[in-house]
Amino acid sequence: MHRGNDGLTPRTSTLADESYLDFVESFRMIAGYGVYPKVAQVGDKLVEEQLGSLDPDLDLTKVNEVFNSTAIAKTWQRVMRTHQEMNWRKVRDSFAPFQDKIIADMDAAVTKGPGKLVIDPKFQTPDYAREEIHLMPGGYTDHPLAGIIYHYGTKVFYTGMNDQDEVHVELAQTMTPPEGKCEKILDIGCSIGQATMQLKDRFPDAEVWGLEVGEPMVKYAHYLATERNIDVNFIQALAEDMPFEDGEFDAVLAYIIFHEVPVPVISGIVEDVFRVLRPGGTFSVFEFPSASQHLPPSQRFMIDYDSKNNCEPYSPGFVYADFHKIIKDAGFTIEKGPENSNPFLQTLVCTKPA
């Protein structure tokens, strides 16, 4: 039985699945916001006692050894991994009985408007983009139901704070438009287009595009947009090699894409965004913290854990790269962006000089 939607979020195929995932969501609150602060408090104190400082240059192996000597850190690591596995397994298995119908609905929407869906049949997905990021089965590219799996799986990830795309509403409302015209906007690494659609709401007269590497993700994004009658366009493409003209866009948005790609690709993306922006155009970045900021041992431990245990193979490369220098080297000027309700994120407004 198809149980429809709860506002913007699809419902799972059974009440039992919904209840199970509600539990996982509540448990995530405890593990993330209840246990982790204790891990950080205990671990940082021990690091200071045993290694003599909280210096950001401390050897990470030694930092990890100190954290792993505590029962609370081991427990936290176990339950973070377990609840994440529970989430993805249940979400995948809940929508599996409706796979044929979901695919048929997405296929039927391909040629529908009001917006366009652009998929190049010759597109080659690079291996780096095929990791099972966050343990999501098949990642963004290799499971035909990646879109709806991502949609519900990230509902759980956001622990109720994004059930109606509230996070993406905030991104769209706080991204910084350029001076002058803002008629064409691009959302890179748009996933299932949640921010893309909110950008259209804020800039109703603009032409809005969402770009994403995973075909099942953009197909689902386009399906959602057609269901909601929102005039946005989606394209499957690489953000480091975009099929757009020089200076075509007035503004570009990037939400947590850079820690999901290898460092050479980070540079490629920033350079290509610079290329497709018009002089004076703005690039709004919402992203993980990076080496430009001083990280305490507990955050370094957590990022390292996340990389190895939550399939974030590229996040340490990003975190320890000089992200701000990469942006400046591409030609942008950088200013601190608006505050975000997620204090973990850094927000940047990068402007292409006029």
Place this chain on the structure above:
Amino acid sequence: MSEADPSNVTTSKERIVGDEIDGVGKQYFDNVVIDNLMDAFLELAAEVWTLKDRGIVLETVLTDVLKEQGKDADINALIEAYEPSEEIKAARKGQRSQFVASVFASFSRRPV
């Protein structure tokens, strides 16, 4: 276009969809039994909530339906007085076996 060449940073390893969540799993404690027990405990807790939630929904739905029919009923008393048939007993036993297998799947996941 950028000069970044994704082929420089790729691996060509074979990928199995769902390997992260269905594979051999991770171990965090020196004794893997603790990992297994914690997995089982979380699975069990999820199942407990799922059942509790269903009970809440079931009683609410039943009460509402009966009210619509102009009947007020003590659902709790009806549940306590219920006597299942042999067929229902067998069906419940099958579901119970599935439940136990699900909760304790971790016990055989890491055969170290």
